[in-house]
Amino acid sequence: MHARLEERFMKAVMWGAALLTATILVLIIGNVLINGLSHIDFEFLLANPRNMGREGGIYSSIVSTIYLVLVALALSTPLGVGAAIFLVEYKRRGRLLSLIRFTTECLAGIPSIIFGVFGFSFFVLFLGMGWSILSGALTLALMVLPIIVRTSEEALRAVPNAYREGSLALGATRAQTILRVVLPTAFPGILTGVVLSTGRAVGESAAVILTAGSALGVPRSLLAPGRALSVHLYVLAVEGISMERAYATGTVLIMAVVTVNILMNQLSARQRLRVR
Numbered sequence: 001m002h003a004r005l006e007e008r009f010m011k012a013v014m015w016g017a018a019l020l021t022a023t024i025l026v027l028i029i030g031n032v033l034i035n036g037l038s039h040i041d042f043e044f045l046l047a048n049p050r051n052m053g054r055e056g057g058i059y060s061s062i063v064s065t066i067y068l069v070l071v072a073l074a075l076s077t078p079l080g081v082g083a084a085i086f087l088v089e090y091k092r093r094g095r096l097l098s099l100i101r102f103t104t105e106c107l108a109g110i111p112s113i114i115f116g117v118f119g120f121s122f123f124v125l126f127l128g129m130g131w132s133i134l135s136g137a138l139t140l141a142l143m144v145l146p147i148i149v150r151t152s153e154e155a156l157r158a159v160p161n162a163y164r165e166g167s168l169a170l171g172a173t174r175a176q177t178i179l180r181v182v183l184p185t186a187f188p189g190i191l192t193g194v195v196l197s198t199g200r201a202v203g204e205s206a207a208v209i210l211t212a213g214s215a216l217g218v219p220r221s222l223l224a225p226g227r228a229l230s231v232h233l234y235v236l237a238v239e240g241i242s243m244e245r246a247y248a249t250g251t252v253l254i255m256a257v258v259t260v261n262i263l264m265n266q267l268s269a270r271q272r273l274r275v276r
Contacts, residue, residue: 029254036251039244045252049216053232053241058249060218064133064226065256067219068212069201071137072144077194079141080148081183084190087149088156089178108146115143116207124211131225136212143207144197151196155189156182188268195264199257205230229253 047057083100091097119139129135159182167177183190205228213225214235227235229249236246 032247032250032254035244036247036249039248040251044245044248048218049227049232053216053236053245058229058232058245058252060216061227061229061232061249062252063218064212065202065228065230067133067222067226068137068140068208068228069198071133071222072140072201073194073197075137076141076145076148076197080145080193081152081190083149084152084156085178085183087153089174089182104146104149107142108150112143112204113206113210115139116210118142119207119211129223131211131213131215132223133212133219133226134222136208136226136228137222139207139211140201140204143204144201147197147200148190148193151193152186152190155186155192158189159185191264191268195261198260198264202253202257202260203230204228205234209234229256 044057045062046059048060049058050056083104087097087100116139119135119142123129123135123138124131163181163185164177167181168174172180208228209231212228212231214227214231215225216227217224219226229252233246233249233253236242236249
């Protein structure tokens with residue numbers, strides 16, 4: 001009897017925690033959507049900001065955000081997955097493994113503003129890139145790298161050893177086993193890390209404003225400055241330029257993150273079916 005009461009109590013606590021988390025999420029997103037949806041139209045999405053953001057739209061910020069995220073993921077994903085493959089498939093124990101994991105955990109815990117200061121001093125000033133999309137993307141790549149490494153590592157560890165042993169027994173090399181057996185099986189988990197990294201990169205403002213700048217125009221190259229959506233939202237809200245447009249920008253950010261998650265989940269589900 002006592003065990004049943006304890007089990008019911010714990011179940012109620014877990015349900016309460018889950019409902020509280022969901023309620024907070026709904027309240028936050030609902031507040032932004034209610035205040036922002038009415039201010040979104042085609043002009044807002046396809047026009048450049050004018051008068052410091054009081055007029056016009058967010059087209060240049062959308063383009064800047066896409067550039068930043070795509071370049072950051074293009075740089076961090078191969079490096080992060082490669083590091084995870086090394087840790088899981090080639091170096092399973094030793095001092096080097098401990099050092100890599102320690103540095104990865106340290107990177108994951110560093111505040112974003114520190115990344116911004118580093119990116120500003122190293123990429124912007126020391127390397128002479130200036131405030132640019134490339135400087136911002138390199139900084140974002142460093143920020144999301146620990147997420148990709150850890151999620152990819154866990155995804156690779158979840159692949160049963162029987163898959164590896166069966167492939168090797170059939171005469172495949174270790175490289176062929178990794179590329180044709182392990183990676184396809186671990187792909188959904190790796191994709192989860194990419195999705196999490198995308199969400200952090202899209203919503204980052206402190207590091208981006210110090211490295212990519214806050215220019216209102218559309219960046220014509222990777223060496224041109226740009227204003228990301230998160231930075232545009234920050235400027236509009238903090239400086240009191242236009243709270244209506246700040247809410248509308250936040251709504252676009254939320255919709256973008258949700259859309260990316262849906263597309264990635266569909267891709268992950270298809271990959272799971274193929275593996276099966």
